Amino acid sequence: MALGRREFLKSAGTCVGGASAIALGFAPPQAFAQETRQYKLLRAKETRNNCTYCSVGCGLLMYSLGDGAKNAKPSIFHIEGDPDHPVSRGSLCPKGAGLVDFIHSEGRLHYPSYRAPGSKEWTRISWEEATDRIARLLKDDRDKNFIAKNEKGETVNRWLTTGMLASSAASNETGLLDFKFARSMGMLALDCQARLCHGPTVSALGPTLGRGAMTNNWVDIKNANVVLIMGGNPAEAHPVGFKWVMEAKIRNGAKVMVVDPRFNRSAAVADFYAPIRAGSDGAFLLGVINYLLTHDQIQHEYVKSYTNASFVVREDFSFHEGLFSGYDAEKRSYDKSSWAYERDAQGYAVTDPTLQNPRCVINLLREHAARYTPDVVTQITGTPEKDFLHVCETLAATSAPDLTSTILFALGWTHHTNGTQIIRTAAMIQLLLGNVGMPGGGLNALRGHSNIQGYTDLGLLSLRLPGYMNLPKDSQQTLDTYLQAVTPHADEPGQVNYWHNTPKFFVSLMKTLWGDHATPTNNWGYDWLPKWDRSYDMLAYFEMMHQGKVNGYIAQGFNPLAAMPDKNRMRDALSKLRFLITMDPLDTETANFWQNEGTFNDVKPEDIQTEVFRLPASCFAEENGSIVNSARWLQWHYEGARPPGDAWNDGRIIGTIFTKLRALYAKEGGVSPEPVLNMQWNYQDPEDPTPEEVAKEANGYALADITDDKGRVVVRRGELLPDFSVMKDDGTTASYCWIFAGSWTEAGNQMARRDNTDTGLGTTPGWAWAWPANRRILYNRASLDVQGRPWDPKRQIIAWDGQRWGGGDVPDYPVTSPPNSGVGPFIMHSEGVGLLFAGGDKLVDGPFPEHYEPTETPVLSSALGKTTLRNPAARFYADEKPRMGDPAQYPYVATTYSITELFRHWTKHSRLNAIMQPEQFVEIGDKLAGKLGIAAGDMVRVSSHRGYIEAKAVVTKRLKRLSVMGKDLDQVGVPCHWGFKGATQKGYLANTLTPAIGDANSQTPEFKAFLVNVEKV
């Protein structure tokens, strides 16, 4: 059925969600084959799953027909929302409503195929040919380039010439296999989508609060009195999660405020909107801190007891001209030794509970933030002063103990060279207001992809291990040196300092990785882990690739040509590979980077000597497994159909290649075969591990009887671990990811639980399972005062019963530490409190946040009167400098974003979504359009110093002209959804425009603020 967008909208109504479209019977051709509407689910099998797009993790009911008895392959013909799901309650947004079209997309791959060097076409090959050849290529490259020892003679066991990008929507179980596969071979260039999205969230919230995750949960948003949406647009990017904002507004009388460069769909239903220049959020938020401190509108008791406001900072710490003490201009990095507390004779941090000492954190912060007056904020951000003050006043009101604000953010804050510090500033605001740990409060980091939280948890980042442990570096040559460095010592007496358990988590991981080969005599196989000398994050690795230093690359469920910045340069980098392997359900731009697509991808295939393997993978609907939503819920889903054609599950692809590689090492020997052969891979079918056995491995087992302090056996040998508290550092427990311990216990698969009973304030602890320890609101002990009285009796979620802590949520606190025990609620921190000053090695660019301009900025001098304009610690490769533009040539600020109907570059393969948004567009403010003579619907060229795109102009009042530093400034909106593959019209990859420079702490690229020019074509 051919249906144009206009006809479609006419029949479905302009505010359609795809749910309406499916209800009308427009979406799947299969649906037409059914009987009348009311009987369409008759004889169908119902399978539960979760949406594969964003991290709301909406519940799905998938209906399939066809079973073995009829010798017919099951096929999913209808998907609808799961009404029992506590977050989505039966809803799906237009993306989720189009899922059945994703499953049956014409872009699905059915057979492995191969592109020979210099060829212009794909040829079909068998799995046997493909996996044999890939195993051979991997082994040959590893044997030739493996580095057993570095130039200092240190054991490093790393392999740098082949790398892997792991997925963001595959299951946790696939992620565990990815890690074992890549690390056993010594790969350091192992990264995942988190690098390109929420890396800065982890590097900001970890140092500030103790854990780098969304503090509360979707449903809890309804408890807020104020909702600040800034650096995100949940009405479009997380539509079903956004309904809890509306719940807060309608039922709780919450004030919803949006601060964004565009008057977006979140703003359209908010109570208040303020425009802002893209890239200036840090200045805005530091202005809020200045306001709160100047007007003394902070939650005093909370700040005094639950933050490090009273800690005294060393005399030699300073800040001058935009630089903190210890800066080395040549190295573009800091010596952080002065970023520290004064110490007493016992080595504990000195505090001044009277807050009189001028070196107290709160006094230094007051001085630091004082520069961000409303006038300065307005000059930098372009936000009208009265709008800025309105946001300040509204937030400040929630310093009252019985009022809370929550802050929702996403990529609008992460995609900056200063992203970590922007998010950290927001977390500090919430600490000052006493809103962290409170129901209806916190920092709700809205994760993007459906399992990017899980892939971050699983340690699929170049320098990480599972459960937020660090991979050892070169200088950590012994296990003792490593554990000494990564296990924090107490800063204050009597605190939980939970990371002091690191040796238990690490040894349990090693027992999972190396099994019986990990023994006390070989330090649990410590030498076999690759050691790093520098980061091999995606930006760094593509730079190496561009220099011709990389031979092979694996992209699993990842489309880096569309996802990485500076697309043309990335394509040139891929062209220098000897081999590329893609594993994906869909035919991606990356797999086809060598194809000439005219102006969309102008290459000569015959000049590109990369051999490419395109391996067809299953999608979410065709597997069992778990994914982690933004609120840290591990939700188990079930297979509703088999993959199409000869596509395989990811686990089978990885398992088969790895088994063949091991066989080659066993037969031929080779360089450093031990880690490859010793990696524990004892699955029933090594070529096709089941999700169930892998999920149990992630949870972990007792390898001997585990006893408590009194010698009583608490876990028997061979049993699944009930939680992480029983872990040992003596090799008697094995667990891949300590924070997942408790997810699959002797009581069964906790991730598959479906009890949606509300135990108070929307908390549903019986639904799925949340890390850590099934807690739904992190730091919830901070919702009560030191004496254990709730700041707000209406929001009490945990309570002390005289013996233990309990209540509607799992206490994030030692259950037997009574009120007044002096134990702080931020149990991951050695201080026991939230950190307004984050010293030591926590951050690379300062213990206090500071506003720095984006790499490309129209602002040439600082309103703060300092000489350092841009982030002095951001990494800058020499090759990138000539690719940066200046405002004389590129006078407008561009920002990328997502729209409701499409999810990144995936949904363009789904027919329903392609109908709704068939053609690429850019948004231009009406004043700029008038100046350039552009009318709505005209084709325009948007160019940066790296390339151009051409698209239809949407002329809008949603992008206001701002006054920045006394000059007019126009902004351009660039949605990033189209490309040269899929069911939509062909379009340009938006990342053609964006610069390849990243956040100083996490190397997440600056997609949200860069310079462009606009011309009518």
Ligand code: SF4
């Ligand atoms: S894209 Fe997000 S909000 Fe939409 S249905 Fe999927 S999980 Fe729910």
